[in-house]
Amino acid sequence: MxxxxxxxxxxxxxxxxxxxxxxxxxxxxxxxxxxxxxxxVVFVIVPIGSALWASLHRWSLGLPGRPWIGWDNYAELFxxxxxxxxxxxxxxxxxxxxxxxxxxxxxxxxxxxxxxxxRRFPGRIAFRAIYFAPYVFGVAVxxxxxxxxxxxxxxxxxxxLGALGLPDGIAWTTSLPAGWVALVGATIWWTVGFxxxxxxxxxxxxxxxxxxxxxxxxxxxxxxxxxxxxxxIRRVLQFVIAITIIxxxxxxxxxxxITQEQPGTATRTAIGFIAQTGIQGFDIGMSSAMSMILAxxxxxxxxxxxxxxxxxxxxx
Amino acid sequence: xxxxxxxxxVALALTVLALTAVxxxxxxxxxxxxxxxxxxxNSLDFTLLPREPGLDAxxxxxxxxxxxxxxxxxxxxxxxxxxxxxxxTISTTAAYALARLDFPFKRTLFAVVLATMFVPGVILLxxxxxxxxxxxxxNSYASLVxxxxxxxxxxxxxxxxxxGISPAIEEAARIDGANAFQVFLRIMVPLAAPAIAxxxxxxFLSSWNDFLWPVFVLxxxxxxxxxxxxxxxxxxxxxxxxxxxAGAVIASVPVLIVYxxxxxxxxxxxxxxxxxx
Numbered sequence: 001m002x003x004x005x006x007x008x009x010x011x012x013x014x015x016x017x018x019x020x021x022x023x024x025x026x027x028x029x030x031x032x033x034x035x036x037x038x039x040x041v042v043f044v045i046v047p048i049g050s051a052l053w054a055s056l057h058r059w060s061l062g063l064p065g066r067p068w069i070g071w072d073n074y075a076e077l078f079x080x081x082x083x084x085x086x087x088x089x090x091x092x093x094x095x096x097x098x099x100x101x102x103x104x105x106x107x108x109x110x111x112x113x114x115x116x117x118x119r120r121f122p123g124r125i126a127f128r129a130i131y132f133a134p135y136v137f138g139v140a141v142x143x144x145x146x147x148x149x150x151x152x153x154x155x156x157x158x159x160x161l162g163a164l165g166l167p168d169g170i171a172w173t174t175s176l177p178a179g180w181v182a183l184v185g186a187t188i189w190w191t192v193g194f195x196x197x198x199x200x201x202x203x204x205x206x207x208x209x210x211x212x213x214x215x216x217x218x219x220x221x222x223x224x225x226x227x228x229x230x231x232x233i234r235r236v237l238q239f240v241i242a243i244t245i246i247x248x249x250x251x252x253x254x255x256x257x258i259t260q261e262q263p264g265t266a267t268r269t270a271i272g273f274i275a276q277t278g279i280q281g282f283d284i285g286m287s288s289a290m291s292m293i294l295a296x297x298x299x300x301x302x303x304x305x306x307x308x309x310x311x312x313x314x315x316x
Numbered sequence: 317x318x319x320x321x322x323x324x325x326v327a328l329a330l331t332v333l334a335l336t337a338v339x340x341x342x343x344x345x346x347x348x349x350x351x352x353x354x355x356x357x358n359s360l361d362f363t364l365l366p367r368e369p370g371l372d373a374x375x376x377x378x379x380x381x382x383x384x385x386x387x388x389x390x391x392x393x394x395x396x397x398x399x400x401x402x403x404x405t406i407s408t409t410a411a412y413a414l415a416r417l418d419f420p421f422k423r424t425l426f427a428v429v430l431a432t433m434f435v436p437g438v439i440l441l442x443x444x445x446x447x448x449x450x451x452x453x454x455n456s457y458a459s460l461v462x463x464x465x466x467x468x469x470x471x472x473x474x475x476x477x478x479x480g481i482s483p484a485i486e487e488a489a490r491i492d493g494a495n496a497f498q499v500f501l502r503i504m505v506p507l508a509a510p511a512i513a514x515x516x517x518x519x520f521l522s523s524w525n526d527f528l529w530p531v532f533v534l535x536x537x538x539x540x541x542x543x544x545x546x547x548x549x550x551x552x553x554x555x556x557x558x559x560x561x562a563g564a565v566i567a568s569v570p571v572l573i574v575y576x577x578x579x580x581x582x583x584x585x586x587x588x589x590x591x592x593x
Contacts, residue, residue: 047439
């Protein structure tokens with residue numbers, strides 16, 4: 001009897017403290033949350049709102065005030081008759097071309113690399129680290145490096161081509177379409193390991209038994225890839241596609257350092273032109289409208305691709 | 317031995333080694349060229365290894381007062397370390413509250429944080445410039461340390477981790493009389509140490525490598541970080557490849573050390589980012 005009541009008291013007290021431990025003062029929560037959320041509001045929430053707000057004003061250096069002009073900035077850009085709007089669409093086109101060539105390669109090539117690294121062979125952890133290595137260097141180093149490697153006269157790439165008896169005078173950094181090959185190639189070399197590491201983690205989560213069952217059913221390597229591997233990593237594949245499109249559309253450093261926007265300004269990307277217009281030219285209203293257009297196109301493109309993928313998966 | 321020599325194993329080994337050459341050779345060429353004398357680095361007669369290796373390029377670049385590379389190195393260190401410390405501090409505390417404390421609108425708040433991860437970064441560029449300008453932060457370390465620290469990634473990443481830690485551990489400490497701050501510092505932070513290390517390394521690297529933003533908001537040579545400095549170096553010495561590669565090597569050495577020491581954390585962090593998404 002006495003024992004029982006002691007136990008009762010003990011469990012009762014226990015339950016009460018447990019409730020008490022869950023309930024904390026709102027001030028405690030606020031103290032933990034405040035440092036992050038102050039910065040989050042100032043540097044994320046306010047900017048998202050003000051990008052649209054700024055794009056609806058005539059707001060540039062040398063002009064008095066910042067009058068509300070509604071959608072005029074957008075109208076001017078879509079009309080395409082001013083120098084700024086022509087240059088903007090040229091830069092959007094450059095970003096589009098770069099994304100169109102590099103995104104599919106950056107989705108497919110790293111997958112092949114990950115399939116290779118997913119096999120069992122000695123030293124695979126070390127090789128994973130080597131293939132990933134270029135990514136940690138950052139675009140400034142990579143840009144300078146490839147500007148050197150691809151130099152028309154002194155660069156090792158043309159030297160190597162010449163030694164193999166191939167054309168050795170290609171102007172990788174100053175002509176088209178060689179410039180796109182240079183930008184896309186350097187970008188793939190630089191970031192292939194990043195996507196490969198993401199794929200690799202997903203591949204390791206695909207149950208081995210599924211492969212074994214497929215093999216028993218007589219499926220060859222290709223069938224196993226399409227019926228087991230691809231469905232098994234579908235969510236990660238979608239994720240990779242989305243982040244790759246966004247990363248490609250944000251390309252700046254490569255074209256600033258490798259091609260230096262040449263020939264002319266043909267490889268100047270949209271984000272580069274937006275930064276030049278807004279920060280160097282202090283045309284806040286117009287550059288904000290440009291970044292809204294770029295952002296909305298990005299959301300639409302990645303939304304469409306992800307949706308298409310979703311549908312394809314359902315039809316299977 | 318016979319198994320090792322099967323054609324498929326040989327093909328696999330050759331592929332792996334060929335890929336290694338593809339990834340390593342450009343980096344070795346960068347190092348090799350940086351040790352060539354000026355005439356050799358810029359001669360039409362290409363050599364794989366320097367015929368007369370020397371430190372001319374390093375001596376010239378380090379002795380050039382208009383291109384204070386060591387100052388840029390210091391700037392980059394200061395900025396990346398401060399950025400990383402700030403990200404870790406504010407993300408860990410906020411993630412703990414979002415995972416473990418009770419307060420009104422908790423779900424809504426987290427949903428908003430999560431949603432901003434899908435907003436294209438280009439939207440923030442011009443507003444960040446205006447805010448930094450308004451705060452008088454143009455051409456300052458603060459402009460490089462603070463705005464990019466407000467991103468949602470760290471909070472989302474660590475919240476997930478805190479949710480996975482058994483509540484029993486925390487409750488035991490509470491019963492022993494520990495308050496939320498003590499639980500956080502003595503129990504949650506040590507348990508989350510590997511993830512916090514991952515986050516600190518990733519944010520250090522992303523700040524160290526950041527290019528567009530420092531190029532546009534820094535305008536005095538003394539304030540530049542290495543990436544912005546390398547762009548200036550290229551602007552002034554467009555085809556002095558001995559100097560350019562030497563600059564690139566100087567900027568790479570710290571990153572390489574971080575990578576060798578923390579390779580595991582970096583790769584784990586990147587692959588977890590994918591699985592979560």
